[in-house]
Amino acid sequence: MATKEEVLQYIKELAIKDAIKKEEIIAAFEESAIISVISEKTKSAGISEILYYVGGAVVFIGISIFIWQNWSQLNSLTKILSTLGSSVAAYFMGLFFISKKKTENIALSFYLISALVMPLGLYITFYEVGFDMGGTGMQSLISAILLMVYLLSFAIFRKSLFIVFSVIFSTWFFFSFTSFLVGNNPLFGNDFFQYRILAVGLAYILLGYYFYKNSRSSLTGFLYGFGIMGFLGSALFLGGWQPNQKIFWEIIFPGLVFGTLFLSVFLKSRAFLTFGTIYLMLYIIKITSEYFSGSLGWPLSLVLIGFLLIASGYLFIYIKNKYIRL
């Protein structure tokens, strides 16, 4: 980065060449002051939003403890009213607050309460009606209802928070419905769970990229983070462990990791860089201990692992400073 003297010297040179005017420099200076004020406001808004969410989560914990402590005393109607009723009430409170510009942010905490309590409310309602809640079929039904509620909410109010809930509940639906379809079928053995994580991870990354391009970039970090963590994690798990390792996944994994590091530069994503580096380190430890600890012995293997981890750490810092500095 250029020093202050270098910048001033450069401005002088531009002024001599008549390539820059005094007014342009003053305008740029004033603009920086405005940006500074906006970033201060954003910072305080960020803290208050966090408090709204924490408050919402605390309310959810309170309702859960209330139900748990008084389960035997409460009758069916009270149980349903205190859970499903609370979540519906919180949802409509959110609707009320979102209609006014001043209280728009408070609405988000009520939506959070609603989204956290509604699954519990639906679960208790179906249970009290007499459904068997043990299987994945009922989980599929509950997650499908929640997904519909929040997709419709997004379609009407266009708030990013509803996308977050839709993504969470669609993921729940995906896992519970595929488990419902498969049951205990032996054709879908040990790897099925990892393949589902792989698919969900890839879907998250693509959705993150879509929102990045469509001015909802606040969702991108969350989707990239969980997406790449799941994608690389499942690919590493699919490689297995000696003697039951799967050579295809063990060979392809470094390609996936370096592809992730390359994409971190292209997408300017810290999540890709961080998880790419973490999984590269895990892969180095796994492969060294799996294949070289026997021939080289553990002490030399540890030395090798140590040097490779240092190289990975250096790669992380190098890419972050050169390409991703945000």
Next chain:
Amino acid sequence: MNIKNNFPLIFGISIPLLMITFVFLSIYLPQIFVKPQYDFLYLLGDNNCYVQQKNMQIYAVENSELIYNQGCSSKEPKIFFYNIKNNESKEITFEEAKRSDLNEQIQSPDGFEIVYGSKEGGFFPFFFYSGSDYSSRYIKGHNVSKKLNIQPIGYNNFIFLGWVKK
């Protein structure tokens, strides 16, 4: 709708939907074309008994025929005939079972075998396990599996005797 701009969205939503479709088809489509043909006999209960400190079996298959070890005084397991076409079990007597010509091979002549179900659990990636579900049995072969209608069932109370020869 601009497909080029919305491609990541379309592709991202399609991946889980395609996987659900693939899972559904891979379970139900082969069942239409591939059907197991052989009925089988099995026992429910403990088939072991000890005669003069020697472990014996109450029922066993020898030369394609079910035999009964008379020296055992333990409680006898129940004998069942499984009708594979109707997917139903029926308890039968030893005399009825003795009439069947049995194939003791694990795999039936048309390439099916009886296996445990599978199960998984935990919280990926921090704690995850997968293994056999001993409370269910499936007939499996040619990339098809079907849950058998056998209840109640446990880890070691199901004993396969043999496929009924046609």
